[in-house]
Amino acid sequence: MNRTISLRRLRALCHKETLQIIRDPSSNIIAFVLPVLLLFIFGYGINLDSTAVRIGVVLEDTSPEARHFADNLYGSPYLDVTTQLTRSAMEEAMIAEQVRGFIVIPVDFSTKLKRAAGPATPLLVVTDGSAPNTASFVQNYLRGAWHEGLLQRADEQGKAAAPNITLEPRFWFNASAESRNYLIPGSITIIITVIGTLLTSLVVAREWERGTMEALLASPVTRTELLLSKLLPYYVLGIISLFLCVAVAVFILDIPFRGSLLVLWGIGSLFLASCLGMGLLLSTSLRNQFNAAQAALNAAFLPALMLSGFIYEIRSMPTAVQAFTYLVPARYFVTAMQTIFQAGNVWPVLLNSSLFLLMSSVFFIGMTALKTRRGLE
């Protein structure tokens, strides 16, 4: 077998592949329409910051003290408050998901408050645990508002505030703690994973199905040329859609970008290589477009969404699952993208990611090369 590469043949194959890409509407849809569509969905639809959590206040006690307390809640920018006078009405509202939680100000609130000493009055907060993330936010915001109220009250009464310890949050890179600032760079990873594997998962299988592979195999084309001709054009396509995504993220969705484009290009290339390699591997082994695309979706999309740390915290997963995430290339690119966008070029993080991405692209492309046989058996 002739193992050398002829640039002429490679160029001819790439030219052919490019023409096919340009003329195939589905490649164009996958490469240009799908990413932008998905990015908008991620950008607008996936927001973990409960900017105005819908909570309820049950005013069983309608004394001025109780109202005063409730006023603190109304004032909070994080809360969208509904008031009811009975618990049962509020419970119904919570089951119907009109509020995500409520606080009960009991009948004896003002009387107990007036007592100078004695045990503190318990205030019941009920949250809708069926949406746990929102429930934690309800908990945190209510605690914050309550704390604020205490300080204010102490202040008004002229009492020195109790020697309180205050925990002051300060966010680095993302001062307003907007989840979209890291979710969108992360979602670009998911998008590139999907389109990278989807694009190449179809191409080799298509040649087998249409019988053109047989004609190619009977010509003097070598394995390396065949493989490269499937990688290079789709690499260009993938890089274009990566930068398209970044442009949409920065200019339309207003996500700050602090790193350098050159670094993005470098790491993006490594990541694309491993995605394209995975798609090619599936396509080469399955030789059937339909199954290859299905497999690509299961093998690329799900792990990228679930196990990359894009939304879900890897450290909170069981150890076995955590160990598995080390094998998911998207994990490294999520970290790299979040860092490049928000923190800039933090070399220790980026180099570490690049190293793993390099290994995974070598693995996938190498496996594809092994699977690519000259011949029909």
Add this chain to the structure above:
Amino acid sequence: MLHRIVTLVLKELQTLLQDPQSRTILILPVILQLALFPFAATLEVTNNTLAVFNEDNGNESLELIKRFAQAQAFSELHMLYDETEVRDAIDNQQALLVIRFPADFSRQLAAGRGANIQALLDGRRSNSGQIAFGYLQEIIENYSEERDNPANRATPSRLVFRHWFNPNLDYVRHIVPSLVAIITTISTLIVTSLSVAREHEQGTFDQLLVSPLTPNMIMVGKTLPAMLVAISQATIILLAGIFIYHIPFVGSFWLLYASMVFYILALAGFGLLISSICLTQQQSFLGVFSFVMPTILLSGFVAPIENMPVWLQYLDWFNPLTHFIVIVKGVFLKNIGLPLLLHNLWPLMAIAAVTLGAANWLFNRQLD
């Protein structure tokens, strides 16, 4: 008539279940998602790393650090000794959170004044950071309450939290009911849309059209198998949720399955619509994918709907999954009554009527 439809349904089930490869495609995602999602899809913070830069050396700060270290959220504690280390810890994602005690922390407390602690959070992981921050705040609150001299009390009330339907805010209880809805979505669409496209590609659709079957019978013949497959998959997840993940099922099975039928009808309408527009399997695969992604991402499963822009929330009314997730969670966890159920069910019925009607119109026009 009935016999012909039974024949169609039987054929569809044979096609789906006989071939090992397509059987795998139906079963593997269910198992994978069932095994992976409940463990992986969590926004809880556990086993994370906390870094502390303590410029103070008093007892108060040491006591607090001890308590932080015992928290569930953190399994590792790093001590930092200067500003650069603080920067590196965050930059290189060595820690989710850095706590910084100022040099006068203990002195301020001893003097009976309030004191500030700084928490530095990684903005790249602000959600986890905020949740962990909440845990720390609770620890500090409890600590100050204990330290407090009751005579000197200025905190006359305290908050008591109760999480209904999910006392420990366990993500599994959110994930598994949602999975019931999501799996139904994917398999209904695949069975309806892709199988029609496959018949188009293999020419068998022509065979059906020249037979005495009417387009309506063909539609029923595609919808029923989808329903059977989707309901069985949903049942598997439901049972796993109850018996493996020990989530109490408090509602009525009848209500759940009745709503599921309407949900599947709504989706089958979408699936048949996609299939009558797309001619090849590749096209309908893309069609299904472009439909499923927004459907799932905007359903409230990944992120709450109330956090979306208002216009998108209105648009989401047309997303059948949004309504169905509310129903499944409602019946599963909250035992919602019929009125509340109907409130979410009628949109499904409306969507089903529109999509099935449109699909029927397109199916009947397909001879052109």
Add this chain to the structure above:
Amino acid sequence: MVCLESVQKHFKGSAKPALTGFSADIFPGAITGLVGPDGAGKTTLIRLMAGLLTPSAGSIRIQGLDPIADASTLRGMIGYMPQKFGLYEDLTVLENLQLHADLRGLLGEQRSHTFNRLLEFTDLARFTSRFAGKLSGGMKQKLGLACALLGQPRLLLLDEPGVGVDPISRRELWKMVNALADQGIAVIWSTAYLDEAELCQQVLLMNEGQLLFYGRPAELTSRLQDRAFQIRNISGNRRKVLALALCRPDVMDGVIQGHNVRLLLRPHVALPDPREFNAGANAELVPVAPRFEDAFIEALGGGPGGYSELAHRLQPIIDDNDTVVEAVGLTKLFGDFAATDHVNFAVKRGEIFGLLGPNGAGKSTTFRMLCGLLKPTSGNAHVLGIDLKSSASLARQQLGYMAQKFSLYGNLTVKQNLMFFSGIYGLKGRQQQAMVDSMTEVFNFQALLARKTDTLPLGFKQRLALACAVMHGPAILFLDEPTSGVDPVTRREFWTHINGMVEKGVTVIVTTHFMDEAEYCDRIALVFRGQIIAAGTPDQLKAQVATTANPDPTMEDAFITLVQSQPNPDLSNPAPAHKATS
């Protein structure tokens, strides 16, 4: 040129070897025909020579080189055209050529020279910017050939280039390949068309992986001297004559040729009296020259006989001599292109009506409108007096349909397909079971019932498709190229069934590319550019083109002459090959 030495090929997982101990020599400057029924191992042999498969035992030497070990040297010397032509449908004619030229290192002046020569040779020069997918079958075939010829090969491997291609294109291709052989190239041509095989300098006749004959076709044919006859001046029903003849032990094979019946007798038998076949008082037995097809049938042990168990089991349909299918001003426009242009014809009950025509002439479009699969732009197609576009499912109950492409459920078993198709046509319970059992017996499906349809050999797939189309006892049978790619023995069996069913009163409408099959039809409509250019009985059509030079033309002569006599209005814009399914 090529030396095959006891070549064997076993595929993993199959009990029988695909090729057993093959030895033959293939010479340059000649066309070597590779003939044999389905599953004979033709494609395997060609792939072995192309170096795409490795032989399990034995050796192949092409000019002394091994196709696997010396692949890099040999690939430049071999031109290979796979069954589906191996063209990129989304690339233009020129781009396909350029790709293959680049791959084979054909550059510079030599390249443009070769392009010009090949484009002229294949007559594709006008279509260089057309997408390969938009070419007609015949043109695709020529482009495939041009691509295979780019490296100026010494050995040309053609795998069934004629499947699904009309006689005109086949004849053109044959001429081109013949010219190549004259230049000294060794050509290996695998085919199911035995009239083509007859013209080859040598043939390899294969069956089930074994070599039955290797030599000049004439040598094989000459063994059959004085055994081929035609019964002429038949006054009775010629189909019944054929059926009777085929049931006799002294008749090995027989076909209908217009009003005559052609018979091949077994060796050393006395001449039969045509009156014994109810051929009428004037019938006479005239000796004719044997053909390669006769030899082929003999080598495979004779034809299938004249008795159709299938027809026997069907309920007879009362022949009321009604018109059952009628096209009135039938027109279908795709954009401003008329695929079917004001077509009129009527078919009476119990007739076999043939639609013939070159690729892309509009046969399929007409056919699909008749079955109710396409809505006519104007005009009407009536079946049993009912307009099918208004889709009375009652009328469709009376139809049987066999599509051009195999279109049963490939991933279901034979039994499941039978149950499904009988079920959707309303058969149920004991009646359904009885019909499925009946079909199983008629077509010998017993051993195959649990097999997935995809894994069946082509002949069985077609049999199953026929079975599925007739189980509900349709009055009208639509057959769209029912025997495309099927070997002659199976084709004979099909026609025995069709003839038998017609005798029971079934009406058959059929399209075909096999001109010998057209002879079975009672009437033929020749479709060209969407219009019927000639109609009548096979003998009438043949008579139209008879000349003094060719007083007794074949059906193929008639076809070609009639089509080519049409004025050629605009060559640069011939009928695009639109997808029939779109």
